[in-house]
Amino acid sequence: MSMKAMTAGEAAKKVINREELFVLDVRNTDDFEDWKMEGERFEYLNIPYFDLIDGVENILDKLPTDQEILVVCAKEGSSVMVAEMLSEQGLDVSYLQGGMKAWSEHMEPVKVGDLNNGGELYQFVRLGKGCLSYMVICHGEAAVIDATRMTNIFTEFAKEKGVEIKHVFDTHLHADHISGGRKIAEQTGGQYWLPPKDAGEVTFDYQPLEDGESVTIGETTIEINALYSPGHTIGSTSFVVDNSYLLSGDILFIDSIGRPDLAGMAEDWVGDLRETLYNRYRSLSEELVVLPAHFMIIDELNEDGSVGQKLGKLFEENHGLNIKDEGEFRRVVTENLPPQPNAYEEIRKTNMGIITPEEEEQREMEIGPNRCAVR
Known part of the structure; x- marks a missing residue:
């Protein structure tokens, strides 16, 4: 059998x-148990590489012969070395090109829907990290x-569009991954917006994103309306796009809610979190489709690979x-927090512009699962 390379994009399609x-x-087992490739119909076997240096004969009975x-x-x-040994044993085998580092960085664009006046909304799904980004075009x-x-x-x-x-x-101000927002604005000449209450220590210029701010995209009114929604951070701001979608940031997820502790302020911010979820969001239309900035588990993906659900449904089920x-509520939120994200303090400082790590260091800082939600 031949050995093939599988790209992160090909794995994402699966x-x-x-x-x-x-x-x-x-x-290593600790790394695998902390964070792995997730797929609804994936099966897993974790055998550390050092246990396979002398050969793969001892694990052949644990591997399928009728499956890739x-x-x-x-x-x-x-993985290349192990895949070569398995291929020599006659198995249909691939290795993940670029490893888990490549998997962590891959983003899959998914069209969420059409907007009024010819606009479109796209979600970029970062399957290996649970991050969700968005582009509104018109x-x-x-x-x-x-x-x-x-x-x-x-x-x-x-450019393609x-x-x-x-x-x-x-x-x-993100704490689990490094934002590309400021860099994109610099590259394109666009305006970079950030909630001012999260920007007290930033070292760069930005446009303050205030409650009630309205930004129009295109010649017609595809409006992005800012909704102050503190709780995950003190400046957290949601967006209502085209009166159809609620981009909830890290305040509300499909199956959980945002954690309030990544700036060491859990006891102070848990009240803000409740106010946002139970009052501000309750005043919105239940027909709005909630589009969060993260997802927790692969089961949250819809049939088309997108992550989103109507607000009314979440009020029923979340x-x-x-x-x-x-x-x-206070007890649940403050006592059910997962481990804090890898290098989250350094990530916050990077997003503030206080430190500027090299590309490879940024990669290392982000390794690991998304941990923005209350369990």
């Missing part, structure tokens, strides 16, 4: 299309919301929106 795949992950096997490691090298103009540091994905997509990026927004007692 996730979105809900295809079967057998993943042999040869990273994908060997995964951190950066690619170890009549030759575009706005980008919550961009990742892989800025070329957005600039190239805009024949649109010019005029505005770039961050819903809040546990975080159905805790009537305020004391109980």
Whole structure:
């Protein structure tokens, strides 16, 4: 059998299309248990590379013979060697090109829907990290919301669509991934917007994103309306796009709610979080489709690979929106927090412009799963 390379994009298609795949992950067990490729119909076997240096004979009975096997490691090298050994044993095997680092960075654009007056809304799904970014386009103009540091994905997509990026927004100061918003604005001459309450320590110029601010994209009115919604951070700001979509940042997810502790302010901000979720959001139309800045688990993906759900449905089904007692809400939110994101303090400082790590260091800082939600 021959050995093939599988790109992160090809693997992403298997996730979105809900295809079967057998993943042999040869990273250390701790790394595998902390963070792995997720697919609804994926099967997994974790055998550290060092256990396979002398050969793969001892694991052959654990591997399928009628199914494609994908060997995964951190950066690619170890998986190539294991895949070669398996190929020599006659198995149909691929290795993940670029390893988990490439998987962490891949983003899959998915069209969410058409807007009034000829506009379109796209979601960029970062399957390996759980990040969700957005682009609103209309009549030759575009706005980008919550961009990742892989800025070329957005600039190239805009070029493909024949649109010019005029505005770039961050819903809040991110702590789990490095924002590409400011860089995209610099590259395109667009306006970079940031909530001022999150920008107290930033070292760069920005346009203050205030409650009630309205930005029009294109010649006609595809409006992005800012809605102050603190709780995850003190400046967190949601957007209502075209009276149809609620971009909730890290305040509200499909199956959870935002954590209030990434600036060390959990006890102070939990009240803001409740006010946003139980009062500000309650006053909005339940027909709005909630589009968050992250997803937690692969089950949250819709059939087309997008992540989104009507606000009314979330009020019915999201546990975080159905805790009537305020004391109980405070307890649930402050006692059910997952480990904090890898290098989150350094990521916040990078997003403030206080430090400027090299590209490879930024990559390392982001390794690991999304941890923006209350469990």
